[in-house]
Amino acid sequence: MIKENLRDLIDAGMAKIPADIVIKNGQLVNVTSSEIYDADVAIYRSRIVATGDCEAYIGENTQIIDAQGKFLCPGLIDGHLHIECSKMSMTSFAKAVVPCGTTSIVSGLDQYLVTAGLEGVRDVLDEISEGPLKVFWGLPFTTPYTLPKSTVGFDVTPEVHKEVQKWPEVFGVWETVSEFVENKHDGVMGAIETAQENNLPVFGCAPMTTGERLNGILSAGVRLDHESYDHKEAMEKIRKGMFLLVRESSISHFLNENMKVVTHINPRVARRVSFCTDDVIPSEILENGHMDKLIRMTIAAGVDPITAIQMGSLNSAEAYRIDHLVGSISPGKIADILFVDDLREFSIDKVIAKGKLVVNEGKMAVDLKAPARSETLSSRLKIPAITAEDMKVRTDIDADRVKVLSMEVDYDVPFVRKRRDVELKVENGVVLPDVENDVLYATVVERFGKNGNKPVAFVSGWKLKGGAMASSKAPDDNNIMCIGTNSEDMALAINYIAENGGGQVIVKDGEILDFIHLPICGITSDIEPEAMAAAERHMKEVARELGCDLPDPVFYMCCLQITAIPDYAMTDLGAVDFHTQQTFDPVLGKTE
Structure with missing residues (x-):
């Protein structure tokens, strides 16, 4: 955190050192006293040193910012x-x-x-x-x-x-x-x-x-x-x-x-x-x-x-x-000040952060450059090649159909998954997904090279009619999360993410339909916000073309690894029951 010279701050607060910036003609929104009144604000380096009448704080080199009657908010x-x-x-x-x-x-x-x-x-x-x-x-x-x-x-x-x-x-x-x-x-x-x-x-x-x-x-x-x-x-x-x-x-x-x-x-x-x-x-x-x-x-x-x-x-x-x-906008606090045109609309014209004007007329006024990325933050997804055979649910039960627990996502609250009991076909010991009835495969593939875990279970609520989607950004563990209608597309999606050092992908019939590259730890990127927003919107459109009507299909999928909220989750250990805090076999037994 920012540290200024204490003695200099005291002198600046007593107007013995001129302020670097004085904001004039503003209406101070004082959140400590629940008032709004006319006041100037004096800033020295990163700190506010005075509010009220700040004429005494103006020196030869002090920058004057005219607030033009705007509200000054913390x-x-x-x-x-x-x-x-x-x-x-x-x-x-x-x-x-x-x-x-x-x-x-x-x-x-x-x-x-x-x-x-x-x-x-x-x-x-x-x-x-x-x-x-x-x-x-x-x-x-x-x-x-x-x-x-x-x-x-x-x-x-x-x-x-x-x-x-x-x-x-x-x-x-x-x-x-x-x-x-x-x-x-x-x-x-x-x-x-x-x-x-x-x-x-x-x-x-x-x-x-x-x-x-x-x-x-x-x-x-x-x-x-x-x-x-x-x-x-x-x-x-x-x-x-x-x-x-x-x-x-x-x-x-x-x-x-x-x-x-x-x-x-x-x-x-x-x-x-x-x-x-x-x-x-x-x-x-x-x-x-x-x-x-x-x-x-x-x-x-x-x-x-x-x-x-x-x-x-x-x-x-x-x-x-x-x-x-x-x-608050108070002497001694870091100078973070918003210039707001109308409090109810809360439209922001300027932003001072850490004592510097960084936003003007609603746009960034400084050019922020990302640092060169170290090897530490470079993605290293230590995953052996995944095959379609890895992405299947198998059972020893001798039956043509079995009872299965599918984790069904809540449309409004993606962290919440409820139990859905379904019957699924079994062929050669493999329990098959049922795309028509919205029962898909789901897996979490361990990415850190520690154990190679890659359990497969069942989820509902995504309504995909084909293909698979996967992400290496999946809180809280950020192992690779993938759901799909078939094993082949799931394997392709996971391998593509691993080969490219992290990201989010949607595939169908062996074809990459969309990919967002996340090269920093496999979870973030230095891409500009506008470009990332455009990429997100396109990925949502692709998922909807495959049949998913959730508000944010990939983000909802990513939340499957969160075990802290009832009733079910999915980690690299397998499907998890929140209430018992244990993994469980999604195949429950023979149908009656």
Whole structure:
């Protein structure tokens, strides 16, 4: 994080050193006092040093920026974000979201961590330090996040926590999944105990957690949560002392439901509510915005603009205990300032981040260059060639038809999969998919060269009429996820990704229909946001031509590896039952 000379900052604050920038003729949106009033703002290097009448701070070389009556709002904070799910590198991601007013995010950088280890994260942190977007890093509570434990490239252990929690970039323990706390997982207990010793907050992940389970999570010291599936769950968490992050992602839409805690139950709880997106894609950002979109949605839901802006800035900063650095336009804080034409429309004209004008007239005003990529961040998918024979479900049951459990995706909430019992044909010991009845093969192929796992199970909800699709970007493990109507196309899709060092692909009848190259750890790219958005839109169109009507077919597929949400998931160990936290055989037995 930025560090300025303390003595110089004091002198600058007392107007003994001229400011580098003074913003004049602005209307300051003061989120600490819930007021709007005329005020100037003085900036010295990366910090705000004065607000109000700033004539005394103007020197011979001070740059004057005329706000022309615009509202001056604090930079917005995304309180929980897996940046890598955007498929964009940190530099590309900054180009997409900083014009939307996002100047800070809280992230675990977890997908870089599981693919490239601490050395890779160090590279990414160095990249972040050179750009306008700040990342407050939470060291993941453990990796992998899965129960039972799946295969990743790097494990976060209690020993890692004892060393890395002391890094200056670490601001807490990230995404502490409730099941690990309930099970009193040894490694997670060690991470929390180390955090207590270091006075670091513990960030939670407690979907559908209420009652006695919630009490247990809170007793472990979990401070906040970003996954409430209805407003009653959200309100219980607030009543029991949690900070509530309302999630509105590209594929999970909870803002309007969760905001009822403010609009329908008690407006006074608003100061305990902030925002996050969790997972966003560039096409959604460029079409609708990022954190600015959530401000607009909250105002449209009936919340007044100052309160909505508090939720997007100060509230999040306080929840994460970073309000000494960001969250308000106040002396001593990092100079992250938005020039907004209209608070209800929340249209952003200029952005100052880290004390520099980086957005003007809604466009990036600085040329951000991605660094040369090290060998550490280069994709190394250690996968032997996959054959069609590898992509089949076999059974020892002597029968023409068998009962099978297929994991059916929820159209509205892609993290949720429900049980679907089906009957499938058996030929020569192979259980066949049933394309007409929407029962497809699914596999997760281990990519780190540790065990070669490649189990095959069944999924429903994609409605593909032919072909296969695969991705090496698949949180939380980023092993290769693939679903398909036939084994041959699945093998082709997986091999193509491995040969090209990572990406997302759709194939049909032995032909590559579409490919997005993700050469950084097999999960991100330095491609420009507009180009990535165009690639996403084209891939959605290709998937729809094959019959899939899900909002984002490939992204929904990628979420299959997430085991922290009921009822079913798929990892390199096989199909997983959330409730037993064990793998299971998808073939249940003979038909009656």
